[in-house]
Amino acid sequence: MKETDWRFRVAHREAWIGLGLALFNFVWWFAFAYGLGSRPVEEYTYIFGLPDWFFYSCVVGFLVMVVLVTVVVKFFFVDVPFDEEQEESR
Amino acid sequence: MNYSVLIPMIVFLIIIFFIGYWSSRKLAGSSNFISDYFLGGRELGGFVLAMTMVATYGSASSFLGGPGTAYTMGFGWVLLAMTQVVTGYFVLMILGKKYAIMARRYNAVTMIDFLKARYNSTAVVLLSALSIIIFLFSAMAAQWIGGARLIESLTGLSYQSALFLFAVSVLVYVTIGGFRAVALTDAVQGAVMLIGTLILLVAVIISGGGISNIMQDLINENPNLVTPYGAEGNLSAAYVSSFWILVGVGVVGLPQIAVRAMSYKNARSMHRALIIGTIVTGFIMLNMHLIGVFARPILPGIEVGDKVIPLIALETLPPWVAGIVLAAPMAAIMSTVDSLLLLVSSSIVKDVYLNYIKPDASLKTIKRMSFGVTGILGVIVFLLALDPPDLLIFLNLFAFGGLEAAFIWPIVLGLYWKWGNKYGAIASMATGIISYIALHFYNIENGNLFGVHTVTLPVVLSLLAFIAFSLLINRQAYDYNAILYRNEKQA
Numbered sequence: 389m390k391e392t393d394w395r396f397r398v399a400h401r402e403a404w405i406g407l408g409l410a411l412f413n414f415v416w417w418f419a420f421a422y423g424l425g426s427r428p429v430e431e432y433t434y435i436f437g438l439p440d441w442f443f444y445s446c447v448v449g450f451l452v453m454v455v456l457v458t459v460v461v462k463f464f465f466v467d468v469p470f471d472e473e474q475e476e477s478r
Numbered sequence: 479m480n481y482s483v484l485i486p487m488i489v490f491l492i493i494i495f496f497i498g499y500w501s502s503r504k505l506a507g508s509s510n511f512i513s514d515y516f517l518g519g520r521e522l523g524g525f526v527l528a529m530t531m532v533a534t535y536g537s538a539s540s541f542l543g544g545p546g547t548a549y550t551m552g553f554g555w556v557l558l559a560m561t562q563v564v565t566g567y568f569v570l571m572i573l574g575k576k577y578a579i580m581a582r583r584y585n586a587v588t589m590i591d592f593l594k595a596r597y598n599s600t601a602v603v604l605l606s607a608l609s610i611i612i613f614l615f616s617a618m619a620a621q622w623i624g625g626a627r628l629i630e631s632l633t634g635l636s637y638q639s640a641l642f643l644f645a646v647s648v649l650v651y652v653t654i655g656g657f658r659a660v661a662l663t664d665a666v667q668g669a670v671m672l673i674g675t676l677i678l679l680v681a682v683i684i685s686g687g688g689i690s691n692i693m694q695d696l697i698n699e700n701p702n703l704v705t706p707y708g709a710e711g712n713l714s715a716a717y718v719s720s721f722w723i724l725v726g727v728g729v730v731g732l733p734q735i736a737v738r739a740m741s742y743k744n745a746r747s748m749h750r751a752l753i754i755g756t757i758v759t760g761f762i763m764l765n766m767h768l769i770g771v772f773a774r775p776i777l778p779g780i781e782v783g784d785k786v787i788p789l790i791a792l793e794t795l796p797p798w799v800a801g802i803v804l805a806a807p808m809a810a811i812m813s814t815v816d817s818l819l820l821l822v823s824s825s826i827v828k829d830v831y832l833n834y835i836k837p838d839a840s841l842k843t844i845k846r847m848s849f850g851v852t853g854i855l856g857v858i859v860f861l862l863a864l865d866p867p868d869l870l871i872f873l874n875l876f877a878f879g880g881l882e883a884a885f886i887w888p889i890v891l892g893l894y895w896k897w898g899n900k901y902g903a904i905a906s907m908a909t910g911i912i913s914y915i916a917l918h919f920y921n922i923e924n925g926n927l928f929g930v931h932t933v934t935l936p937v938v939l940s941l942l943a944f945i946a947f948s949l950l951i952n953r954q955a956y957d958y959n960a961i962l963y964r965n966e967k968q969a
Contacts, residue, residue, distance in 0.1 A: 393959060399576035403894065406571025410564050414722055421557050422715050425706035429697065432704065437689025439704045442553050446560040450760040457567045457756045465752075467745045470578045472962065 395468045402465055409460065413453055420445035483792070484633050486801030487808060490670070491647050494663050494812070498650060501659035511841060512832075515656035515848055516824045517587045521743045522661055524750025528566075529668035530661040531738050531751070532758045533813035535565060535729065536671065540763065541807035542624065545770030546783020552696065552703030552774075554713040556767040561718075563763065564726040565735075566756035570748055572730050573739040576893050578748070581740035583961050588821075589733045589889070590829040592740070595961070596892045599900035600834075605907050606885070607829045610733050611822055613881050615859070616873035618818040622648075622863040624784070625811040631788055632804060641863055644812075649856040652816045653849055657741070660816045667809030672758060674806030675765040678787075681794040682772045695775035703771070720930035723937055724879055731886030732878070734817045819859075823852040876914060879933035883910030886937060887944040895948075896955045902948030910940035 424432075424441035435443040513520065522530070540559075548555040577592075584595035590610070594603045626641035633640065652660060686692040696703045707713050729735055742748050766787075773780075773790040780786050787807060791800040827847050832839060839847070887910075888903040914936040921932050928935070 393579075395579055396576060396958065399574055399579065400894065402574050403572050403576065406568055406574070409571070410568050410727055413564055414719075417557075417560065418715070418719060421706050429701040429705060434690065434693060437693055439553060439693070441706060442557065442704075446557060446764065450560065450563055450764060453563055453567075454753075454757055454760065458753050461749045461752050465745075465749055467749075468575055468579075470575070470582050470744060472583065 398466045398468055405460055405464060409453070409456060412456070413449070416449045416452065417445050420449065482797035483801040483804070486798055487632070487805050490802075490805040490808070494666065495647065495650060497663050497666060498652075498659040501656070501662055511845055511848075512828065513587050514658065516820065516828060517737070517741050518656070518658035518661050520582075520741055522738075522741045522747060523743060524747040525754060526661050526665045527738065527742045527747055528751040528754035528758060530664035530741075530813075530817075531569070531735060531755055532566070532762070533664035533668040533671070533810065534734055534738065534817040535562075535732075535759075536762060536810045536814070541671070541766060541810045542628070542784040542787055544763075545766050545773075546780075546786045548767040548770030549774050549780065549786045550783060551708045551713065552700075552705070552771055554706045554708040554718065556764070556771060557706050558713070558718045558721050559763050559767040560760070561721045561726045563756065563760040564722070565729045566759035567752050568727055569730050569735055570739060570752050570755065572727075572890060573736060573893070574748070575745065577736075577739050578742065578745075580893065580958065583965075586740065588824050588828055589736045589885070590825060593888055593892065593903070594829075594833070596898075596956070597888070597900040597903050599904070602888070602900055602903050602907075603829060603833060605904065606733075606888075607825045609881065609884055609907070609911060610825045612873060613877040614734070614818050614822050615855075617877035618815055618822065619859050619862050619866065620877075621811050621815045621818070622859055623866055625808065625815065626863065627784065628788065628804070628807060628811065631785065632801075638864060641860065645856060645860040645863075648812055648815055648819065649853060652819050653852050653856070656848075657820060660813070660820055661738075661741070663816070664813045667813045668758065670802075670809045671762055671806040674803040674809075675762055675769070677799065678791055678795070678803050679765045679769050679772075681799075682769050682776065682790060685794040686772055686776050689772075692772050692775055696771070699775070699778075703774070714929050716929045717926065717931060720934045724882070724931050724933045728879075728882040728886060728933060728937060730890060731882040731884070733881065733885060734814075734821050736885070736889060737821065819852060819855060823848065823855055826851050826855075876911075876918065879931075879936070880911055880914045882933060883914045883936035883940050885910075887941050891944055891948075896958070897948050897953060898944065898956065899948045899952060899954060901951040902944040902946075905947035906940040906944035909943040910936050913939050 421441055424444065433440045438447065544559055548559065581592055584592060586592040586595060590603055590606050593606055622641065622644065625644045626637055629635060629640035629644055630637050683689055693704065700709055702709050702711050742751065769790065770786055773786055777790055777793055780789060788804060791803050795803060827844070831847060884907045887906045891898045892903065914932065917927065917932050917935055921927060
């Protein structure tokens with residue numbers, strides 16, 4: 389193996405970020421849904437009419453992911469060329 | 479016949495047809511037919527890329543089946559449906575730039591091209607082509623039946639005429655326009671889905687007297703409807719969580735999605751698609767499934783889940799608006815079907831015919847083959863959908879999870895793990911499919927093993943098989959740059 393293509397390092401880092409985001413998404417979704425949702429129904433509170441566990445897990449959770457994905461893409465993702473530049477890559 | 483509903487839908491079909499025709503004129507002037515027809519020439523921008531992924535993925539089940547189940551199960555099923563938000567960013571981030579770079583190096587047009595170049599094995603190619611042709615063909619037929627049923631219930635046409643109408647509109651623009659037509663119409667269809675679901679959600683909330691009111695009605699009927707555990711209390715946390723694999727991260731392994739991850743123009747399109755895709759997927763899934771739940775107090779007692787959305791639209795909206803809104807599930811079904819049709823036809827023409835039967839076919843032959851195979855496939859699906867055989871329905875059950883279990887590791891680890899080799903890939907695909915089918919029968923007899931969805935265990939087993947066989951047989955590190963030196967020598 390010769391030296392690794394610099395674009396691969398970028399690609400590998402971004403794939404790890406994707407995995408991290410998915411894990412975070414899962415934990416958020418699970419914790420609110422089953423943390424708050426397992427109480428008896430009488431104890432639920434309602435936000436904009438929706439049960440609290442659902443509001444935090446699915447509505448807020450979705451918005452948080454949109455913000456996170458946007459921030460990550462804007463600030464951490466690198467614009468790389470996909471075609472081979474014969475000279476520079478060697 | 480309900481003309482005020484029908485006319486907006488026909489207008490919609492005509493617009494879609496026009497886009498197909500327009501793309502075909504672009505295709506006529508193309509210098510690289512194969513890459514253009516099956517991949518749109520790798521020049522999709524961010525918006526079209528995001529929309530085509532969402533539209534391909536969002537099928538009859540997201541618009542008819544899913545909301546219908548939410549109607550029966552309550553909020554627990556909406557929670558389950560929201561596991562799909564992850565697909566909006568996960569697929570593109572995981573396959574991402576490495577896939578785009580390698581696909582260009584390999585000059586890959588289909589997912590199988592990628593596997594062929596990476597593993598350099600005839601067995602891998604034939605095994606993948608076979609599973610794509612069998613499973614996706616069945617999946618496609620099931621969607622055709624759904625599309626025809628929808629037209630049938632809206633228009634009062636007979637099932638046969640509805641199916642015919644559906645078949646003609648799909649075939650015309652897939653056959654003439656290829657991938658670019660499919661991707662562009664997907665973008666229009668995605669936009670229709672987005673706006674349609676929003677209008678319907680608002681109409682349902684107003685007609686139910688506000689969300690708080692609807693919630694009170696649900697609690698009065700059955701308090702379980704507002705818990706995460708389903709109407710009967712039988713949706714366990716483990717079962718719902720396992721859908722993160724089936725409809726969330728596992729989607730990376732679906733060929734119709736993976737091929738889209740090599741079709742974009744540049745890194746900027748990919749970045750935009752990540753953001754747009756996440757927003758659109760989450761928005762549509764949340765809206766559609768909430769509509770399903772909210773419909774319950776307004777129209778109680780619907781027996782067939784697939785009818786919830788058409789009925790609630792006709793109930794809460796003026797007829798012509800209902801026509802536009804119901805074009806959304808129509809759009810979802812059509813956009814899934816057209817991608818599958820193109821994919822199955824590319825597996826036959828590109829992966830089998832060009833690779834093994836006639837590698838030196840002339841451009842004219844390839845063109846004729848591509849149009850011909852796509853057309854013939856369409857006719858076969860049409861005939862099968864007229865009176866669906868049991869085998870078809872049976873195979874469709876495996877289409878989603880089976881393909882995921884088969885392909886996820888050969889693609890992902892093939893991309894990132896240099897020790898992966900063809901023995902690992904073959905073992906992984908075989909293990910995935912066989913264990914999926916075996917477990918399916920076990921679960922029907924005995925209830926879900928470990929309380930999770932069938933897909934979970936086969937995905938784990940195929941991972942183990944991939945790693946074990948890659949390390950045990952003919953272990954060798956793969957050089958991702960080797961193809962470059964070879965290309966250079968030829969040049």
